[in-house]
Amino acid sequence: xxxxxxxxxxxxxxxxxxxxxxxxxxxxxxxxxxxxxxxxxxxxxxxxxxxxxxxxxxxxxxxxxxxxxxxxxxxxxxxxxxxxxxxxxxxxxxxxxxxxxxxxxxxxxxxxxxxxxxxxxxxxxxxxxxxxxxxxxxxxxxxxxxxxxxxxxxxxxxxxxxxxxxxxxxxxxxxxxxxxxxxxxxxxxxxxxxxxxxxxxxxxxxxxxxxxxxxxxxxxxxxxxxxxxxxxxxxxxxxxxxxxxxxxxxxxxxxxxxxxxxxxxxxxxxxxxxxxxxxxxxxxxxxxxxxxxxxxxxxxxxxxxxxxxxxxxxxxxxxxxxxxxxxxxxxxxxxxxxxxxxxxxxxxxxxxxxxxxxxxxxxxxxxxxxxxxxxxxxxxxxxxxxxxxxxxxxxxxxxxxxxxxxxxxxxxxxxxxxxxxxxxxxxxxxxxxxxxxxxxxxxxxxxxxxxxxxxxxxxxxxxxxxxxxxxxxxxxxxxxxxxxxxxxxxxxxxxxxxxxxxxxxxxxx
Numbered sequence: 001x002x003x004x005x006x007x008x009x010x011x012x013x014x015x016x017x018x019x020x021x022x023x024x025x026x027x028x029x030x031x032x033x034x035x036x037x038x039x040x041x042x043x044x045x046x047x048x049x050x051x052x053x054x055x056x057x058x059x060x061x062x063x064x065x066x067x068x069x070x071x072x073x074x075x076x077x078x079x080x081x082x083x084x085x086x087x088x089x090x091x092x093x094x095x096x097x098x099x100x101x102x103x104x105x106x107x108x109x110x111x112x113x114x115x116x117x118x119x120x121x122x123x124x125x126x127x128x129x130x131x132x133x134x135x136x137x138x139x140x141x142x143x144x145x146x147x148x149x150x151x152x153x154x155x156x157x158x159x160x161x162x163x164x165x166x167x168x169x170x171x172x173x174x175x176x177x178x179x180x181x182x183x184x185x186x187x188x189x190x191x192x193x194x195x196x197x198x199x200x201x202x203x204x205x206x207x208x209x210x211x212x213x214x215x216x217x218x219x220x221x222x223x224x225x226x227x228x229x230x231x232x233x234x235x236x237x238x239x240x241x242x243x244x245x246x247x248x249x250x251x252x253x254x255x256x257x258x259x260x261x262x263x264x265x266x267x268x269x270x271x272x273x274x275x276x277x278x279x280x281x282x283x284x285x286x287x288x289x290x291x292x293x294x295x296x297x298x299x300x301x302x303x304x305x306x307x308x309x310x311x312x313x314x315x316x317x318x319x320x321x322x323x324x325x326x327x328x329x330x331x332x333x334x335x336x337x338x339x340x341x342x343x344x345x346x347x348x349x350x351x352x353x354x355x356x357x358x359x360x361x362x363x364x365x366x367x368x369x370x371x372x373x374x375x376x377x378x379x380x381x382x383x384x385x386x387x388x389x390x391x392x393x394x395x396x397x398x399x400x401x402x403x404x405x406x407x408x409x410x411x412x413x414x415x416x417x418x419x420x421x422x423x424x425x426x427x428x429x430x431x432x433x434x435x436x437x438x439x440x441x442x443x444x445x446x447x448x449x450x451x452x453x454x455x456x457x458x459x460x461x462x463x464x465x466x467x468x469x470x471x472x473x474x475x476x477x478x479x480x481x482x483x484x485x486x487x488x489x490x491x492x493x494x495x496x497x498x499x500x501x502x503x504x505x506x507x508x509x
Contacts, residue, residue: 001065005031026062077140081186081317082179083361092140095180097173098133104167105130109433109459114166114410116177117435121454122160129167129177132157136180149187158184160451162439163313164407165350179358185315194314197236201441202314205306208246208278212253215246238449242485244279251281255288255300265297268379269334269341272300273307273348275477283344286499287376291342293502294380294391299339301330307351312359313440321359327352328365335372342379344495346406346413346476347440349375354412375409375475376495377418394501397426400469404432404460404483404491406476407439418475418494430469434459438482456486464489471497 005015005028015025015032030038042060045052057063077091087094104116105128119128126135135157139145145153158181168176189198200207211218222228222243229239251272268291276284288298305327308320331341343349352373357366374382380393401422405415415431422429437455442448460479464472464487472491474480480491492500 001028002031021059023058023062023068026057026059027065029059029062074137074141079183080190081183081315082358084179084183085358085361086174091136091180091183094176095133095136095140097175098130098137098171099173100130101172102128102130103170103172104128108170112431112433113170114164114407114433114435115170116167117162117164117407117437117439117455117458118160118451120434120458121437121451126157127160129171129175132161132177132180133175149184154184155188160448162407162435162437162442162455164435164439165411166407166435169411182312182315182317186317187315189315190318194316195236196234197441197445198314198316200235200237201444202310202316202319204310204441205274205278208274211246212250212278215248219245233446236446237444238446240449241444244481247279247281249281251277251284252300254281254285261292261297263297265295267299267337267339268296269331269339270298270300271305271331271341271343271348271373273305273343273345274310275345275348279477280480280493283493283495286493287342287344287495289499289502290376290380290495299334301334301341303330305330307348307355308359309348309351310441312351312355317359324351324356324359328356328360328363328369331369331372332365335368340379341369341373342376343373344376344475344493346375346409347478349373350408350412375413375417377421378413381417381421393421393425394498394505395426396422396497396501399427399471400467401427401429401471401473402432402463402466402469403429404436404463404472404474404476404479406474406479407435409475421494422473429473430463430466432459432463436460436474436476436479436482438478440478443478443482452482453486456482461487473497 005025008015009031015021015028021029045060048054074092074096079089079091079094083089084091084094087097103113105119106113107120108114116127116129125131135145135153139148139151139154145151158177161177161181163178163181165176165178168174168178222245228243232239232241232243255272270284270287270291272284291298303326304323306323307327308323311317311320311323334341341352343352353370356370360366380391403418403422405418409415419429419431435455435458437443437452437460439452443452460483464483472483472489473494474483474491475493483489483491
């Protein structure tokens, strides 16, 4: 601060900003004003404030520059669930990243930022990233919040956080509230009874495997209104929500019975995540078609290859680590052979690219898997790929697309490659700058439905009600589900869009 002040004064600048000087700069004024000027300030103040009760210590008789700083007074709170690598494993350091800039309160639709969807819906400071950071700072400081992770104030503050992760990329200070919420849930419920929704949605991969044994029966039962509403209540979900229909055949089942294809091509591993396998197998089949058209031999890793996303978002991190260990065992041999891994569900792909290192930081495989995992657009656009120069996207000339980038795609993976691929193919793309509002289990849970709908009204639903479009593009299962349930609009994954155009070109030729 002193060096910066000297530099400003050296160039004839002013230390005073639009908000005056305050505690941050009053002690530095002696570098800019003469002793006579400072004495005059004090004399004028003494006339109007002889007892020194109006803003004491501001401009006149200021305390030392480093007096009253929060961070040096904060307790060291070691992270127990996530590594928090960027902050040395210290929760105090992490939550004190927030210095109150307030970007989380701004409407970022014009600039392409997403945070903070819950604040945009409620307009309540406590629901902003900044408001939540302040609560967590009080917790680690042991001041106004005294019961640590189990304090009711902390649970209330983080309840409406959608874990969209947008703040991790949009906040200029790098505040990652989704990570702090996961850490809170882990510490709050470790070894204790959890909310019903944690068992229902956290263990979603298990329930989907069971349901896939008799999908027609499950779908029939879900269509019985009273039974559906009762089941949702028992699961801790809002009864106003619908239940996604199960496919007749999972992707893995289809793959197992698929006729073999000629070998000898460059190989690529297609990761069949829980959502692709058990809820959207058409996307997996479309991806196979696109990759084979690009000249690859597609392989699907055997065994349970789960990223543990649903356990991560509900704070069940010990289970998530076990799942990720098994996933690394399945993927590492492929990467050792130079076979890239393609992820289709953005939130699951983001786990391998980011959360994996936070959950298993000591395993050297974490960094290798993160570096070897790609989205479909990234892989098809990579200049070093074997297909480079021989494959191009099918033409999308004149296709009007409304695209809803998944929040994790925006925050962790980056959607610019997808946008460039679509533009190069000739599509006209309107990008929804905002969260869909469902955000995995968040919008399904009791107490969140109204906020979930309000978030969707910020950007997604108005975009779908706007000018007619040919395609609603949404790679995320949550985004497609929200649009279907609230607007009756079915969405396509990028793989499906490309596969359909490939089929049309073949018919036309």
